[in-house]
Amino acid sequence: MTPVIFDLNEKLEDVEAFEEKNGLLAVEGEAFHYNSNNGSPRKFYVHEKGGKFPFTSHDDHLKGASGDAYIEAMPDTRKTHDDKLIVGENFFPVPGIGGMVSYKVKINTPGTYYVWVRAYSTGPEDNGLHVGVNGEWPESGQRIQLCKGKHNWTWSSAQRVPENHCGYAQTITLTFDKADEYIVSFSMREDGFELDKWMLVKDKSYIPE
Incomplete structure (x- = not known):
């Protein structure tokens, strides 16, 4: 299996980009510009205050979520090691083959950025994600992992x-070669992943709270 390369530039041509300033960019997970199941049986769905979530037997983690909303990779059928792992259905080891959300960004300060995600994990099988840029999936953005801070909204930039x-810690990165507009995409690794917010941070000493 190889990462699937996408080109969303034309589709998102008229979309206003989220703009990086002074080496920082923070974006709400639910503010995606593009959302697709990518031909898989999984997709990111929005949990929001006052909204209707299409899956009834599911925990609500809106408390503490930034902007009173977050997104989750659903349906979630693999919650523990005992649940059957099915590649291409509830587990996506290769980026770009599962459900995906994308965001158009404007980078003013080129260089390498640490990618942070604010996520909620309740077990061992809902804590993996991939990130890429302009439809490509560099090794430095694969296998974002969240182990600490179970049952809480927690920031991570760790690579499994x-x-x-x-x-x-702080091993997930993306590189932007020049000041320009780019498309940052997150692709599922495990179903059940809950994403509240993400950041691009140029300064390694900066730790989101």
Whole structure:
């Protein structure tokens, strides 16, 4: 299996981009410009205050969510190690083959940025995600992992690796070669992933709270 490359530039040509300023960009998860199941049986759905979520038997984690909303990869059929793992249905080891959300951004300060996600995890099988730019999926953006802070909204920029499944802090990055507009995309790794907010941060010493 190989990462699927996308080109959304034409589709999002008239969309106003989220703008990076002074090496920082913060975007609400539910503010996506593009959302697709990508031909898979999974898609990101919006939980929002006062809204109707299409899955009834499911926990609500709106408390503490930024903007009173978040998105979740649904349906969620693999919650524990005992639940059957089905590649292409509830597990997507390769980026770009599962449900995906995309955001148009304007980068004023080129360079490498740390990617942070604010997520909510309740178990061992709802804490993986991929991130890419302009339809490509660099190794540095694959396998975002969230282990700490279970049952709370928690920031992570850790990448899962064979020797450390929880990943090392601040190892998820994207590089923007020039000041320009780009499309940042998040692709499912595990169903049930809950995304509240994400950030691009140029300064490694900056830790979101």
